[in-house]
Amino acid sequence: MRTGAVLAITLVEIRRFLADRSNIFFAFVFPLVLVLVLGIQNSGDQPAGRVAVVGDDSSLQAALVDALAGSDLEVEETDAETMRADVAQGRRQVGVLVSPEAARAFDDGDAVELEIVTGGQTAALAVAQVVRTAAATAMLRGGQETVLAGTGATEQEVDEALAGADERIAPASLAVQDTSEVAQEFSNVTGIQLVAGSMLLLFTFLNTLAGGAATLIQARRDGIVRRTLAAPVTAGQAITGIALGRLAIAGFQAVYIVVATRLLFGVDWGDIAAVTVLLLLFGLVGAGLSMILGTAFDNEGTATGLAVGLGLVLGALGGTMFPLEFFPDTLRRVAHITPHAWGYEAIAQIQRHGAGVLDILPQLGVLAGMAAVTLLLGSWLLRRSLSRAM
Amino acid sequence: MNLSVTGEPEALRSGRGEGANVAEKVLGAQGLVKRFGPVTAVDGVSFEIAAGETFGLLGPNGAGKTTTISMVAGLLVPDAGSVTVAGVPMGGSSVEAKRHIGLVPQDLAIYPDLSARANLEYFGRLQGLRGSTLRQRTAEVLELIGLADRAKEPSKKFSGGMKRRLNIGVGLLHRPTLLILDEPTVGVDPQSRNSILESIEALSVEGMAVLYTTHYMEEAERLCDRIAIIDDGRLQAEGTRDQLIELTGGVDTIRLTGSGSLDAGAAAVEQMPAVRRVVRDHGTLVLTVSNAPTAIAPIVNAATGAGLSLADVEISRPDLESVFLHLTGKALRD
Ligand SMILES: Nc1ncnc2c1ncn2[C@@H]1O[C@H](COP(=O)(O)OP(=O)(O)OP(=O)(O)O)[C@@H](O)[C@H]1O
Ligand SMILES: [Mg+2]
Numbered sequence: 001m002r003t004g005a006v007l008a009i010t011l012v013e014i015r016r017f018l019a020d021r022s023n024i025f026f027a028f029v030f031p032l033v034l035v036l037v038l039g040i041q042n043s044g045d046q047p048a049g050r051v052a053v054v055g056d057d058s059s060l061q062a063a064l065v066d067a068l069a070g071s072d073l074e075v076e077e078t079d080a081e082t083m084r085a086d087v088a089q090g091r092r093q094v095g096v097l098v099s100p101e102a103a104r105a106f107d108d109g110d111a112v113e114l115e116i117v118t119g120g121q122t123a124a125l126a127v128a129q130v131v132r133t134a135a136a137t138a139m140l141r142g143g144q145e146t147v148l149a150g151t152g153a154t155e156q157e158v159d160e161a162l163a164g165a166d167e168r169i170a171p172a173s174l175a176v177q178d179t180s181e182v183a184q185e186f187s188n189v190t191g192i193q194l195v196a197g198s199m200l201l202l203f204t205f206l207n208t209l210a211g212g213a214a215t216l217i218q219a220r221r222d223g224i225v226r227r228t229l230a231a232p233v234t235a236g237q238a239i240t241g242i243a244l245g246r247l248a249i250a251g252f253q254a255v256y257i258v259v260a261t262r263l264l265f266g267v268d269w270g271d272i273a274a275v276t277v278l279l280l281l282f283g284l285v286g287a288g289l290s291m292i293l294g295t296a297f298d299n300e301g302t303a304t305g306l307a308v309g310l311g312l313v314l315g316a317l318g319g320t321m322f323p324l325e326f327f328p329d330t331l332r333r334v335a336h337i338t339p340h341a342w343g344y345e346a347i348a349q350i351q352r353h354g355a356g357v358l359d360i361l362p363q364l365g366v367l368a369g370m371a372a373v374t375l376l377l378g379s380w381l382l383r384r385s386l387s388r389a390m
Numbered sequence: 391m392n393l394s395v396t397g398e399p400e401a402l403r404s405g406r407g408e409g410a411n412v413a414e415k416v417l418g419a420q421g422l423v424k425r426f427g428p429v430t431a432v433d434g435v436s437f438e439i440a441a442g443e444t445f446g447l448l449g450p451n452g453a454g455k456t457t458t459i460s461m462v463a464g465l466l467v468p469d470a471g472s473v474t475v476a477g478v479p480m481g482g483s484s485v486e487a488k489r490h491i492g493l494v495p496q497d498l499a500i501y502p503d504l505s506a507r508a509n510l511e512y513f514g515r516l517q518g519l520r521g522s523t524l525r526q527r528t529a530e531v532l533e534l535i536g537l538a539d540r541a542k543e544p545s546k547k548f549s550g551g552m553k554r555r556l557n558i559g560v561g562l563l564h565r566p567t568l569l570i571l572d573e574p575t576v577g578v579d580p581q582s583r584n585s586i587l588e589s590i591e592a593l594s595v596e597g598m599a600v601l602y603t604t605h606y607m608e609e610a611e612r613l614c615d616r617i618a619i620i621d622d623g624r625l626q627a628e629g630t631r632d633q634l635i636e637l638t639g640g641v642d643t644i645r646l647t648g649s650g651s652l653d654a655g656a657a658a659v660e661q662m663p664a665v666r667r668v669v670r671d672h673g674t675l676v677l678t679v680s681n682a683p684t685a686i687a688p689i690v691n692a693a694t695g696a697g698l699s700l701a702d703v704e705i706s707r708p709d710l711e712s713v714f715l716h717l718t719g720k721a722l723r724d
Contacts, residue, residue: 223499
């Protein structure tokens, strides 16, 4: 009986959603728009990005610019100050600092450290990755040349030797040390992977939050809630039922986005079970929060407006608009009051590090706790709202 | 002030004439109080309803009927007092007592975008009905409320009366022990109203206890075994219709209008034992009598015998309206 009532409420929510044709339209079209936006971000025709290389003339710098020129990137040599300003303001996505020590180390065939400055936009992460690869190529080749030149061979001999002997000769110890952890974190994600995960979280939350508050207020105004609670149904069951209904609708759309981006753009979502569990719990927090809005407010417009605002603010603060990794430490700690930060962390683990359900248990636990708190608060508020004239 | 007319047990027994058996108590409401800020909407209301009994809560707008019902149905937590339904206390986290109740709210409470059948099935599921029982009860109720042939239409396409009937049907699905109807006929045309009242009478015959609120005294008189008059959040009196009417002194009014010797007529009827008072009002004699139906014939004879030629005779018996007026000094309908 307990689950029976919850299920009945959930099903009627879905049924009512489907009864409105405009809802069905939005349920299919809106995610499709989202998918298309993601696709455009992914398309290869986009200018790949702009990179600034900073340093005195050196063979390392020349080799690096050469290697970068082989990619789609627009490369400019400039001074450090201009580069930092450009990156900060988004005119360039990435800057590479070639220090005199690095140039010397390169010439000597020693370990080379390059400093890479990355801008905040998600596109910068992809550009940084290209730069990293180009730098590695330049240094590999440079290292090999140095080794061979050390044997006294002519330039032509070196080229010939290298052409056939890449695998035979171990390069001098070469490493690109990205100074930021951030660049390392993103070293194996393409732009769309990152954007798709964040967008899916942002969208799922907004979807459950905004839709749920309005339906609940309408059901309260129509006397449906009173009548439901006059049946042997607790406020908690009623709230859970409605929240699950919204979750089912948002969940359907989320799955649709996952499948579409996978098929159309080859987005790798990682462990599907983990993504599903994560989205369910994360969406339930959104639905729970919408139950709070739907009981605390008596006006659909107010509640929906607040829901959208809250969804965007939480989304921004939680790192789904601007990656969490770029946040200063304090702000990143603050960000963890949002479900988004936990969701983002979990989806990053799943997509970038092949995490499964067990690996993201801490995040899932926090999200489950948040969902429980919102649903409990929603139930309490719902009981209280019964004595309020509407 | 609670002018309970009779001791409760007698009232319960006499209610439906069930002989010596004390009828099973379905509802007990004890000292209910509800405040909304400075307003005390319900102020110490107590009553009981037995199985098969129809109990009316009669009072004007704002008297506290809906608030009382909301506490009985477990939707509002009383500030004081308690409710027991079929022996189960209402309230706390338990929903057990609610299983016995079917609530028909004053305002329509149905999903406008769902069909009549879908509405019934949804609320039936909430009551724990499943599978074939649910289908069968849904079909029976659709028949009872006369919506069987419109079962698939969304309820927003229904007329006001049809919506009201669906609203009532939802409360009947699970055959509640206690059916609570909050002014179910408001805004309904006379024909639909009559059919609603007939269904309620039939249910009561089946043994369902009914708590019925209304501000129409004719409905209370027609349906209810016992009636409580509520005003300003308090029960002013409670009993059968006749018991309530006795509170007014049980006197009827006879109006004799005519020409000829009015004074002689007045003098003649004044002598009669049934007549308590005679007042001359222009061309009419207004008589206060103890039992008009038996006294009317001798009175008319005496008056005509005294030379009054009658054009019109009017008898008015006291009704709940007069009771309300008598108790509160106000008219039931303003
Ligand atoms: N939720 C509420 N908040 C504040 N005051 C309320 C609330 N509900 C009822 N009241 C007040 O309590 C009193 C009793 O209201 P109630 O609705 O119980 O009356 P009623 O007898 O059902 O009237 P009606 O015949 O108009 O339905 C009124 O004064 C009303 O204004
Ligand atoms: Mg009312």
